[in-house]
Amino acid sequence: MPPPTQRQPAKPTGLDCRLAVLGKDARLTPHRREVFEVLAASTDHPTATDLYTRVKDRSPHISLATVYNCLDHLTTAGLIKLVHLERGQSRYCANLHEHVHFHCETCGKVIDAHPASDFDPAKFWNLPKGTRITRTDLAIHGTCDACASK
Amino acid sequence: MPPPTQRQPAKPTGLDCRLAVLGKDARLTPHRREVFEVLAASTDHPTATDLYTRVKDRSPHISLATVYNCLDHLTTAGLIKLVHLERGQSRYCANLHEHVHFHCETCGKVIDAHPASDFDPAKFWNLPKGTRITRTDLAIHGTCDACASK
DNA sequence: TTTAGAATTAGAATGATTCTAATGTTCCAA
DNA sequence: TTGGAACATTAGAATCATTCTAATTCTAAA
Numbered sequence: 001m002p003p004p005t006q007r008q009p010a011k012p013t014g015l016d017c018r019l020a021v022l023g024k025d026a027r028l029t030p031h032r033r034e035v036f037e038v039l040a041a042s043t044d045h046p047t048a049t050d051l052y053t054r055v056k057d058r059s060p061h062i063s064l065a066t067v068y069n070c071l072d073h074l075t076t077a078g079l080i081k082l083v084h085l086e087r088g089q090s091r092y093c094a095n096l097h098e099h100v101h102f103h104c105e106t107c108g109k110v111i112d113a114h115p116a117s118d119f120d121p122a123k124f125w126n127l128p129k130g131t132r133i134t135r136t137d138l139a140i141h142g143t144c145d146a147c148a149s150k
Numbered sequence: 151m152p153p154p155t156q157r158q159p160a161k162p163t164g165l166d167c168r169l170a171v172l173g174k175d176a177r178l179t180p181h182r183r184e185v186f187e188v189l190a191a192s193t194d195h196p197t198a199t200d201l202y203t204r205v206k207d208r209s210p211h212i213s214l215a216t217v218y219n220c221l222d223h224l225t226t227a228g229l230i231k232l233v234h235l236e237r238g239q240s241r242y243c244a245n246l247h248e249h250v251h252f253h254c255e256t257c258g259k260v261i262d263a264h265p266a267s268d269f270d271p272a273k274f275w276n277l278p279k280g281t282r283i284t285r286t287d288l289a290i291h292g293t294c295d296a297c298a299s300k
Numbered sequence: 301t302t303t304a305g306a307a308t309t310a311g312a313a314t315g316a317t318t319c320t321a322a323t324g325t326t327c328c329a330a
Numbered sequence: 331t332t333g334g335a336a337c338a339t340t341a342g343a344a345t346c347a348t349t350c351t352a353a354t355t356c357t358a359a360a
Contacts, residue, residue: 049315068318089316090317
């Protein structure tokens with residue numbers, strides 16, 4: 001019989017709970033944990049290089065390739081979201097609650113906006129028969145209050 | 151050598167009407183017209199390099215930089231839309247009717263889906279006060295019927 | 301016609317991402 | 331435990347999309 005892992009009796013934190021799903025297909029390595037934790041602590045939708053510089057504060061030897069690798073695994077596992085708002089760098093987001101992204105075209109800031117009421121895209125759009133939806137991405141572009149006031 | 155075509159005094163087509171707005175800020179050059187016409191005749195949301203190869207059939211001397219330049223001007227003029235669905239190349243779309251993009255993650259195909267009923271993003275999402283919306287971009291990712299049937 | 305400004309070009313430069321090959325780490329079965 | 335297979339990590343190279351540059355050509359208005 002395989003011995004059960006004699007793991008720490010500590011209660012898993014919220015992040016640990018979320019990260020537990022990684023075990024199935026990919027290891028929860030210290031780097032993956034760190035990348036996830038740093039992203040989860042960020043509210044500014046950082047890019048891969050943003051995360052690289054932030055994670056380097058804790059793990060000075062991590063490489064950018066590893067950050068990309070970790071982000072890919074976390075995205076595949078559904079733990080984080082990849083966001084494409086504009087040309088250039090992709091952004092990442094650990095907010096898994098249903099939300100959309102408001103992108104200020106003046107200052108570049110990205111703000112999460114949460115639903116005021118139910119939103120079911122399938123209700124609104126005539127998608128071809130047989131289409132299977134895995135995720136939706138709503139990006140709202142415009143000018144944020146601060147920029148509009150200037 | 152053949153004389154340059156002495157163009158018809160024909161009525162402006164739908165495309166000409168749309169292109170007329172270019173006159174204000176940018177010239178309607180033959181290249182810009184061609185890029186627009188080729189895009190307007192495409193239903194597959196081509197990338198800049200896709201358009202480059204298609205336009206080269208008509209204008210063998212056009213450069214990729216010019217295609218990018220034309221696409222930038224047409225986008226700025228509001229004649230076409232820039233679509234970011236995934237990493238890598240941006241895609242372009244000349245369908246200005248309100249619609250969303252369905253992206254098949256298996257075959258990469260992009261399908262326009264039109265509204266079944268009114269959709270006003272401002273109704274559904276709690277955007278910060280003072281936010282001004284200039285455009286919204288809804289991308290629906292999943293599997294198309296053909297890929298799902300396999 | 302002249303001329304300033306815009307458009308175009310080829311190729312170089314940039315920047316984001318992915319790949320490669322070498323090395324290190326972990327897990328599992330014997 | 332141990333040996334090996336599979337996975338993770340690294341630095342740097344390679345790739346790919348896009349933008350920039352500098353030279354040239356075109357256009358429109360004076």
